[in-house]
Amino acid sequence: MAGKEKPExxxxxxxxxxxxxxxxxxxxxxxxxxxxxxxxQQVDIVSFPFIKEKNDDEQELDVAFIEGxxxxxxxxxxxxxxxxxxxxxxxxxxxxxxxxxxxxxKMKKSEDLEYLKYxxxxxxxxxxxxxxxxxxxxKIDYTLPGCPPDRDEIRQFMKYLLLxxxxxxxxxxxxxxxxxxxxxxxxxxxxxCLGPIIAGGCKAVCPSGGLKCYGxxxxxxxxDKEFDGYFRIMEDKGFSLDDVKxxxxxxxxxxxxxxxxxxxxxxxxxRKAREESYE
Amino acid sequence: xxxxxxxxxxREVMQSREFVAxxxxxxxxxxxxxxxxxxxxxxxxxxxxxxxxxxxYYFFAKKEVLFSFHKNRIEEPEIDIxxxxxxxxxxxxxxxxxxxDTVFLxxxxxxxxxxxxxxxxxxxxxxxxxxxxxHCFCQSIxxxxxxxxxxxxxxxxxxxxxxxxxxxxxxxxxFRRFFEEKEEGYITPEDKVTIxxxxxxxxxxxxxxxxxxxxxxxxxxxxxxxCNNLCPNCHCFTVEDEVEVGDVTKGQRVRKPAACLVKxxxxxxxxxxxxxxxVGRFRHRIFHQLEFFRDRYGETMCTGCGRCIRGCPAKIDxxxxxxxxxxxxxxxxx
Ligand code: SF4
Ligand code: SF4
Ligand code: SF4
Numbered sequence: 001m002a003g004k005e006k007p008e009x010x011x012x013x014x015x016x017x018x019x020x021x022x023x024x025x026x027x028x029x030x031x032x033x034x035x036x037x038x039x040x041q042q043v044d045i046v047s048f049p050f051i052k053e054k055n056d057d058e059q060e061l062d063v064a065f066i067e068g069x070x071x072x073x074x075x076x077x078x079x080x081x082x083x084x085x086x087x088x089x090x091x092x093x094x095x096x097x098x099x100x101x102x103x104x105x106k107m108k109k110s111e112d113l114e115y116l117k118y119x120x121x122x123x124x125x126x127x128x129x130x131x132x133x134x135x136x137x138x139k140i141d142y143t144l145p146g147c148p149p150d151r152d153e154i155r156q157f158m159k160y161l162l163l164x165x166x167x168x169x170x171x172x173x174x175x176x177x178x179x180x181x182x183x184x185x186x187x188x189x190x191x192x193c194l195g196p197i198i199a200g201g202c203k204a205v206c207p208s209g210g211l212k213c214y215g216x217x218x219x220x221x222x223x224d225k226e227f228d229g230y231f232r233i234m235e236d237k238g239f240s241l242d243d244v245k246x247x248x249x250x251x252x253x254x255x256x257x258x259x260x261x262x263x264x265x266x267x268x269x270x271r272k273a274r275e276e277s278y279e
Numbered sequence: 280x281x282x283x284x285x286x287x288x289x290r291e292v293m294q295s296r297e298f299v300a301x302x303x304x305x306x307x308x309x310x311x312x313x314x315x316x317x318x319x320x321x322x323x324x325x326x327x328x329x330x331x332x333x334x335x336y337y338f339f340a341k342k343e344v345l346f347s348f349h350k351n352r353i354e355e356p357e358i359d360i361x362x363x364x365x366x367x368x369x370x371x372x373x374x375x376x377x378x379x380d381t382v383f384l385x386x387x388x389x390x391x392x393x394x395x396x397x398x399x400x401x402x403x404x405x406x407x408x409x410x411x412x413x414h415c416f417c418q419s420i421x422x423x424x425x426x427x428x429x430x431x432x433x434x435x436x437x438x439x440x441x442x443x444x445x446x447x448x449x450x451x452x453x454f455r456r457f458f459e460e461k462e463e464g465y466i467t468p469e470d471k472v473t474i475x476x477x478x479x480x481x482x483x484x485x486x487x488x489x490x491x492x493x494x495x496x497x498x499x500x501x502x503x504x505x506c507n508n509l510c511p512n513c514h515c516f517t518v519e520d521e522v523e524v525g526d527v528t529k530g531q532r533v534r535k536p537a538a539c540l541v542k543x544x545x546x547x548x549x550x551x552x553x554x555x556x557x558v559g560r561f562r563h564r565i566f567h568q569l570e571f572f573r574d575r576y577g578e579t580m581c582t583g584c585g586r587c588i589r590g591c592p593a594k595i596d597x598x599x600x601x602x603x604x605x606x607x608x609x610x611x612x613x
Contacts, residue, residue, distance in 0.1 A: 038525035175503035196501035
């Protein structure tokens with residue numbers, strides 16, 4: 001429960017950290033502007049190395065926000081230490097949540113990626129097993145998904161922390177906000193928009209700009225038959241399972257194949273069962 | 280009214296009111312498909328096609344602030360709605376407003392003041408359509424005449440206009456110089472004809488609850504809720520409190536549309552979901568449209584506009600599905 005740990009007297013102790021990531025998520029926190037200032041007055045921001053000079057990285061925390069994906073041994077150590085001294089850990093953004101772009105490394109041989117390292121001497125993908133989203137290594141209490149996370153959702157989370165209420169992520173598909181924002185549909189234009197199976201909360205920012213949804217916020221939680229419908233639409237439009245996987249790889253390289261393979265197998269079984277029942 | 284003076288008429292109305300009419304959408308703009316908006320010039324009006332987006336959000340707002348609060352003090356908002364003339368509404372659009380009225384104005388001990396304010400400042404002018412497209416089936420529903428004024432395309436030069444209310448009459452009086460008095464019966468039954476090639480078999484819907492048609496129809500459904508959000512009649516909503524970060528005892532209570540196709544619609548405290556199964560949600564929407572609403576209010580809610588089929592990414596044609604199922608149940612007879 002968000003804020004359950006709120007100290008009787010005094011303020012919540014909060015830290016903002018990042019491991020391997022672009023700092024865009026931390027920027028999104030700051031981009032809540034006035035609200036971040038208000039928030040920072042009502043809690044005790046113990047550590048925020050990205051914008052603060054003096055940080056205390058030993059203290060126990062009530063809430064730790066972590067941006068980024070675990071790529072190096074040092075990253076792993078960092079997140080584990082934060083977990084140990086924090087009552088609540090929040091995965092901030094798509095890297096922390098899903099692995100995002102860095103996790104694409106998993107799909108390539110590491111030699112092929114050498115040329116991408118811009119500072120060889122101090123950047124070392126020395127960790128066994130390659131890039132890993134946070135939940136695979138430590139317990140995560142809340143997730144603020146998205147690349148970058150939605151500012152209004154960050155605001156909302158701050159409020160829930162202050163209220164001491166359980167936070168719930170937006171869990172309707174992207175299409176809901178897409179239609180309410182007066183968009184037509186990219187599927188009608190023959191594009192593999194992932195909107196129907198991806199959780200919204202981003203105000204359908206990509207389809208509203210004419211780009212298909214690439215799934216940066218992860219799947220809608222708790223759906224099953226919805227996948228069947230989606231595969232069926234894809235099939236009717238002449239797209240294969242691999243096409244869908246490729247669309248999903250950008251942000252979900254780690255889960256895309258596994259989850260889609262499972263859902264697709266289920267879809268084929270359901271379809272067969274249904275066809276037999278009609279005969 | 281002579282068609283030649285129509286543009287002048289619109290311009291004159293625009294002097295004192297917003298003039299809301301159907302216009303084309305644009306893939307690169309804010310609104311990608313055809314919709315209703317307050318136009319700036321009569322040349323924008325596009326009456327040739329049913330709009331992709333429904334009219335309802337002018338009345339049933341996408342975000343309505345019900346009141347603001349601070350600790351235990353509550354303040355109701357001033358509802359400031361401009362005078363609006365709606366033009367180019369088809370009979371299905373008009374009937375959907377009638378149904379929204381049923382829900383928000385004539386349902387219980389008190390009318391909804393937010394909706395009421397929006398409706399009171401509106402004048403509804405219809406434009407008769409002679410022929411529906413591939414997805415229109417309004418004739419199967421039996422729509423009612425419901426308008427302040429209705430335009431009919433009499434001939435090459437003339438619009439015939441039927442006055443449907445006191446409000447419509449007062450409006451005609453105000454803009455007298457654009458209208459000509461005609462004898463009783465000038466608008467004939469033939470003028471009111473609309474041709475549909477698409478039809479819904481409504482004879483047997485009650486008996487289709489346990490039919491396999493729902494699982495076959497929903498095979499392609501992704502629960503994207505485009506059908507709910509595009510339907511001019513769907514009126515379900517959710518209510519949320521939005522507080523301020525600086526002071527969480529301060530905020531607003533807001534009302535927003537909610538869609539029955541998504542799983543979260545029936546989630547209640549304790550995380551129980553009543554209509555967990557997508558097939559059940561799909562069926563529920565259709566039954567609410569065709570049966571439940573009528574059981575309660577005496578009229579079919581669906582107005583046969585077909586937006587839920589046109590706008591569905593899978594183009595699920597539930598009308599044909601029902602027709603086939605009903606025919607099968609009758610042993611194959613038409
Ligand atoms: S464009 Fe994408 S997100 Fe929008 S309605 Fe279509 S599938 Fe859904
Ligand atoms: S628009 Fe089509 S796919 Fe989307 S929820 Fe409605 S019936 Fe299902
Ligand atoms: S259910 Fe479909 S056809 Fe009926 S009024 Fe709604 S959008 Fe139109």
